[in-house]
Amino acid sequence: MPAARVVFAEDDRSAVADAVVEILADGMLTLGPRTERFETAFASVHEVPHAIAVNSGTAALEIALRIAGVADREVVVPANTFYATAAAVLHTGGRPVFADVEAATFALSAATVEAALTPATAAVLLVHIGGLITPEVDAIRQLCDDRGIPLIEDAAHAHGCTYDGRFAGSFGLAGAFSFYATKVTTSGEGGMLVTSSDRLRDEARVYRDQGKGSFNANHHVREGYSWRLSEVHAAIGEIHLRRLKEFIETRREVADRYTAALADLPGLVPLVEPPGCRSNFYKYVVLLPEGVDRARFKRETAERFGVRLPGEVYDLPLHHQPVLAEYADGPLPVAEDICARHICLPVHSDMRDDEVDQVLTALSAVHTDLIG
Numbered sequence: 265m266p267a268a269r270v271v272f273a274e275d276d277r278s279a280v281a282d283a284v285v286e287i288l289a290d291g292m293l294t295l296g297p298r299t300e301r302f303e304t305a306f307a308s309v310h311e312v313p314h315a316i317a318v319n320s321g322t323a324a325l326e327i328a329l330r331i332a333g334v335a336d337r338e339v340v341v342p343a344n345t346f347y348a349t350a351a352a353v354l355h356t357g358g359r360p361v362f363a364d365v366e367a368a369t370f371a372l373s374a375a376t377v378e379a380a381l382t383p384a385t386a387a388v389l390l391v392h393i394g395g396l397i398t399p400e401v402d403a404i405r406q407l408c409d410d411r412g413i414p415l416i417e418d419a420a421h422a423h424g425c426t427y428d429g430r431f432a433g434s435f436g437l438a439g440a441f442s443f444y445a446t447k448v449t450t451s452g453e454g455g456m457l458v459t460s461s462d463r464l465r466d467e468a469r470v471y472r473d474q475g476k477g478s479f480n481a482n483h484h485v486r487e488g489y490s491w492r493l494s495e496v497h498a499a500i501g502e503i504h505l506r507r508l509k510e511f512i513e514t515r516r517e518v519a520d521r522y523t524a525a526l527a528d529l530p531g532l533v534p535l536v537e538p539p540g541c542r543s544n545f546y547k548y549v550v551l552l553p554e555g556v557d558r559a560r561f562k563r564e565t566a567e568r569f570g571v572r573l574p575g576e577v578y579d580l581p582l583h584h585q586p587v588l589a590e591y592a593d594g595p596l597p598v599a600e601d602i603c604a605r606h607i608c609l610p611v612h613s614d615m616r617d618d619e620v621d622q623v624l625t626a627l628s629a630v631h632t633d634l635i636g
């Protein structure tokens with residue numbers, strides 16, 4: 265059982281191959297009709313007015329932060345996120361301020377954001393870890409509104425996820441999605457910025473194409489960069505996106521089976537959806553009891569049962585990452601604890617029942633040996 269599996273059905277592979285032939289034949293290789301189609305489809309799926317395609321999730325974050333004007337100011341970032349969340353802040357000339365999170369959601373709460381705010385705060389970056397949108401999202405947004413600062417969502421994990429019927433990407437000024445290869449839907453590499461702001465849409469289009477005031481003019485009005493998505497990647501992304509609904513259904517069925525089985529394995533505590541949340545289960549997260557050797561747990565499921573557990577989200581908090589040491593400011597105990605103590609179970613968008621059985625057999629046996 266692989267830790268991750270990229271699922272492109274035969275039909276989809278043929279559709280991509282046809283699209284590549286068409287793109288090469290008509291010679292429109294970037295910022296063409298495929299990009300527009302991908303943007304329109306993504307915006308529609310997420311019920312947001314605008315989507316702007318770029319070549320990575322990191323680019324989407326950086327564009328949102330540039331438009332928010334965070335240079336020389338602080339941006340609140342959860343300690344347990346991917347390096348790129350903080351790197352996007354650094355690239356804009358801002359300073360990441362790491363905040364603690366809640367164990368029940370792996371996300372910021374209004375209280376942890378409040379503890380990290382200073383007069384220099386320019387924005388808050390909320391990350392929907394594993395596809396779970398915290399029910400604190402409205403309180404966090406309110407806090408941001410009260411301070412007059414934007415909330416930006418790092419929705420890299422959260423394709424198609426909702427809280428209270430509202431989609432990831434619709435809670436803040438902007439939401440940044442990633443189409444990195446392992447994400448729930450992928451374009452190979454790619455990203456998408458979503459927003460309901462017309463101004464932000466227009467600015468984002470300028471930023472992604474070297475800050476040019478218009479496509480055909482050599483006239484640079486912003487410090488943009490080469491963040492365009494190629495038409496080939498847009499075609500892959502749009503074709504894969506058509507599967508999002510069925511992928512999420514399959515992933516949720518897998519998650520339901522895991523949650524039911526874990527009820528009989530005391531000490532293994534899954535991250536469950538709080539009321540109102542609908543996750544895509546990009547990650548299925550389980551907390552191990554304190555003192556259990558995670559590396560050994562993973563080794564045993566792999567070596568004895570052929571079940572390779574996926575990577576954690578994330579095993580080392582950002583304030584402990586060597587390259588970010590200068591931004592670390594004291595302990596963040598919840599983030600440190602959950603980073604050290606969780607595992608993720610494999611969830612594939614085409615996972616079969618017998619594969620779920622195989623994971624559960626491994627879990628149960630290793631649970632008996634290591635937890636008892």
Ligand SMILES: Cc1ncc(COP(=O)(O)O)c(C=O)c1O
Pocket residue numbers: 319320321322323345346348349391418420421441442443444454455
């Ligand atoms: C939480 C988070 N933020 C940002 C990113 C960056 O996305 P990308 O790799 O597409 O630049 C990722 C993806 O890998 C991510 O998981």
